[in-house]
Structure formats: structure tokens, C-alpha cells
Amino acid sequence: MIARHFQAASQSIVSVHRTEARKNDPARTSMWNFFSLLAILFILIVLLLAPAMTSAQSSVDNIERLEVRLWPDFDRPSVLTTLVGSFPTGMPDQNMIIVPVPEGASVHVVAPLRDDGTPGAEMDFDDSTPGQLTFTTNEIGFWIEYYAPYEADGNSRNISYQWQSAIDVDQMDAVVQQPLRASVLTTEPAEESVTTGPDGLLYHSIPAREVPAGSTYLLEVDYTMVEPTLTQDALSQQSGLSEAGTPEESGLDWLLVVAIVAGVVAIGAVAWIVITSRSTKKRVAKPRPVRRVGARPRSMTTSPPPAQEVQANRYCHACGNPVGPDDRFCRSCGTAVKGRG
């Protein structure tokens, strides 16, 4: 298409030269020049717009790997669903992606996938059509988060996750986080393995499979809550009961406490040196009572202890690492922290 435009452009330039050579009438020549200039401008505009027009229509026909993460009853009484997709290398620019989402889902985050497997800055999306989410990307993959409703009957819950798309999925993986206050959790298809995450929660991995375009992937999850408590609340309740938390956690907090104490001592020492050097200079001229010298550093060391930091027990939903109670972003992966700030 572009090549043809170039041909047309060069032909019209050639014809301009021919007409100039044949006709010597200055008025006709200038008119011809004017029209050929218009023609060249038009062709240039078309050439500039052509790539944008064609790329807007291009779309991906396969996802190399798609990981579905279902975190039910995590920070809301619904299913926090994260879709992490990666495209095969050598994809065209500006891929338009249509991802199926359940009706009634509230889309929370649409972001590109970074090389380290975490989400990048949020990007624009269109969820005006029920049951689908559309966005355009140049990136290696995507990170989508939404909350989907589950079926609740008393304390028992049923989740039925479904994926059906016009895009081939070469490898579909699914992981289900077992709510902290849930008793037995079962999946259909049956899980392949259950592992304990850095947050102490159980993660059920579903065997990977290929999902060709048009076919349906269905995952059923059933569990019963011992009491209807969200995992995030249950985790902070748990940390309130046990004083120290996990050894790794307390080790981390002790480092922080030591660092703060060291900082305060360092500031005190510097202040002491400054004050004593100042007062010794003055003392040479006019001796002063030593009482004031001692009073200053003592007031410096009585800064409030970092009590709030120690009893933190929240975890990043994206990477599973602990986050502080006042942290708005994960210190490990930079993802915006969920739940009550």
C-alpha cells in the first residue's frame, strides 16, 4: 500500500517535469505547479496517515502465556481476579486486545506487563461493552485486575471462572488463593499442587493447558468460610494476637528499629559535637554553666518510637511481600497497595 503511494508520488513528480518541458506558457506552468504541489501534499498526508490507519486495525491472535489469579474474599467480598498475559516476541505495533471479563465485574487496573513480571503505569481501556475489556498496547504483555462477584450461600462460596476469546492462549495457568478463614477449598479441574506463599497463605495451582481461540476454559472453585472475614482483615487480626509475627518479619522490623535508633544516635552525636565545640569556643571567652550542654542532646534522643511500623501485617497482592501499614505502594514491586490505607 505504502509502496504504491510512493510510486504514485514519483510518477506525478515526473509528469510535472514533462509538462514544464513541453509548455512554455508561464501562467499554465504556475497553475500546473500549484496543482502538482497540492497533489504531492495530499500524497504526503495519506502516507503519514496510512501507518496509523492500518495499525489501529491490527490485533494479536495469540497470547503466549496467560496466568489467571483468583484471590477470593481478599480485600472485598468478591473475587479479586488478576490476568497476567504475555505476547510472543515480534508482535506488530499497537495491538488491540479484547479480553473477556464477567458481566458485573468492576475493572480496577489495566497496565502493561514489565520485564520483571509486575504491572507498569495504568493505561486507558474501554469496558463499555458488557463482558469485554478493550485496550491497545505496544508492550510485551498486560496486567488486568478486576473484582468479580461470586455465589454465596451462607458461608459457602462458589466461583466459576470462564475464559472464551478469539485469541489463542498457548499456555493457560491458574492459581487460587485460599482465603485465610476458609476451611477446605476444592477446584475443578483438580489442583496440581498447593504451596504456601510468603504471606503464609495457601495457593492452589491448576494444571496448565492450551486454550485455542473460541474454546472455553472453565475453572470452578468451592470453599466454605469458617467465619466471613476478609483475608486482609484476618491477617492483621492474626498479627495482633501473635506479638512477633513470622521470624522473617520480626527480623526485618528489628533492622528498621536498629536503623532508626542508629540514626537518632548519629543526629544526637552530631548535635553534641556542634554544641560542645560552640560552647568550648565561647567558654574560652566567657565560661558558661555546663548544665545547658547536657540538656540539649537528651531532648534530641526522645523522638517517638516507631511503634506503628512493628505491628504491620499486610501483604502485597501482586508479589506477596509484606507492606507497611502506611505504605501506599509495595516496596518490593511498586504496585499500589490494596485495601484500607
Ligand SMILES: [Zn+2]
Ligand atoms: Zn509487591
